[in-house]
Amino acid sequence: MIPTPHIESRNKDEIAKTVLMPGDPLRAKFIADTFLADVKQFNGVRNVLGYTGTYNGRKISVMASGMGMPSIGIYSYELYKFYHVENIIRIGSCGGYTPDAKLYDVILAKDAWSESSYAKVQGGYESDVIEGTPELNQRLMRFADELGIPMQIARIHSSDVFYRENFEEYKKIYDKYGCVAVEMEAFALFHNAKVLGKNAACLLTVSDNLATHEATTSEERQNAFTNMMKIALEMAE
Numbered sequence: 001m002i003p004t005p006h007i008e009s010r011n012k013d014e015i016a017k018t019v020l021m022p023g024d025p026l027r028a029k030f031i032a033d034t035f036l037a038d039v040k041q042f043n044g045v046r047n048v049l050g051y052t053g054t055y056n057g058r059k060i061s062v063m064a065s066g067m068g069m070p071s072i073g074i075y076s077y078e079l080y081k082f083y084h085v086e087n088i089i090r091i092g093s094c095g096g097y098t099p100d101a102k103l104y105d106v107i108l109a110k111d112a113w114s115e116s117s118y119a120k121v122q123g124g125y126e127s128d129v130i131e132g133t134p135e136l137n138q139r140l141m142r143f144a145d146e147l148g149i150p151m152q153i154a155r156i157h158s159s160d161v162f163y164r165e166n167f168e169e170y171k172k173i174y175d176k177y178g179c180v181a182v183e184m185e186a187f188a189l190f191h192n193a194k195v196l197g198k199n200a201a202c203l204l205t206v207s208d209n210l211a212t213h214e215a216t217t218s219e220e221r222q223n224a225f226t227n228m229m230k231i232a233l234e235m236a237e
């Protein structure tokens with residue numbers, strides 16, 4: 001069933017087996033412009049930009065997910081199911097829940113805890129925790145090591161809500177569930193990978209910290225989180 005309602009490519013070979021997936025379409029463009037050669041744009045529907053190119057001669061794609069679980073739920077499902085994508089690596093920004101999470105730190109999500117109904121509604125999944133694919137995580141840990149980039153492996157919180165009325169709630173989520181940072185997509189991505197027999201991982205860069213109130217700018221979130229990009233790009237086939 002291609003093209004899909006949200007991806008305009010008519011040829012599944014235009015998309016690599018491994019797709020890097022930032023939330024921000026302009027972060028996807030930055031990665032294509034900065035790191036890839038022989039770049040071809042395969043999606044522009046709704047400005048959710050998608051590109052395929054080569055990294056050190058190896059094929060890889062990068063496409064935005066938009067923000068939130070409904071959005072990454074659509075794009076990751078279409079890529080896995082209709083374009084035969086095998087691996088999706090989310091490369092996102094996150095808010096630190098503890099002062100130990102410093103701006104620009106890279107976190108690999110071992111698993112995601114969420115109060116979201118996404119997995120239950122999509123596939124009857126009852127638990128509130130879903131793991132990333134351990135084999136992908138092993139590879140990403142090795143790449144980070146080889147590149148000399150420090151990376152923490154931890155549980156994260158996937159939230160449906162960016163602006164909580166009760167701001168202090170994050171402290172309870174840290175204490176009770178051990179989530180070191182918050183973002184808004186990994187739980188749905190991990191679920192889609194699980195139900196479709198595919199692989200998913202989530203690399204995050206700390207863009208702000210709820211405990212210390214430090215924050216990066218929107219421009220830095222778009223263009224400056226290059227360490228996680230370099231780790232993820234090593235996944236090129």
Ligand SMILES: O=P(O)(O)O[C@H]1O[C@H](CO)[C@@H](O)[C@H]1O
Nearest residue numbers: 022023024067092093183184
């Ligand atoms: O920087 P991205 O990948 O969009 O990730 C984070 O930033 C957005 C919120 O500002 C949410 O999508 C959240 O998950």
Ligand SMILES: O=c1cc[nH]c(=O)[nH]1
Nearest residue numbers: 093094095182183184
């Ligand atoms: O979802 C997110 C991403 C970055 N910072 C936050 O506080 N929340």
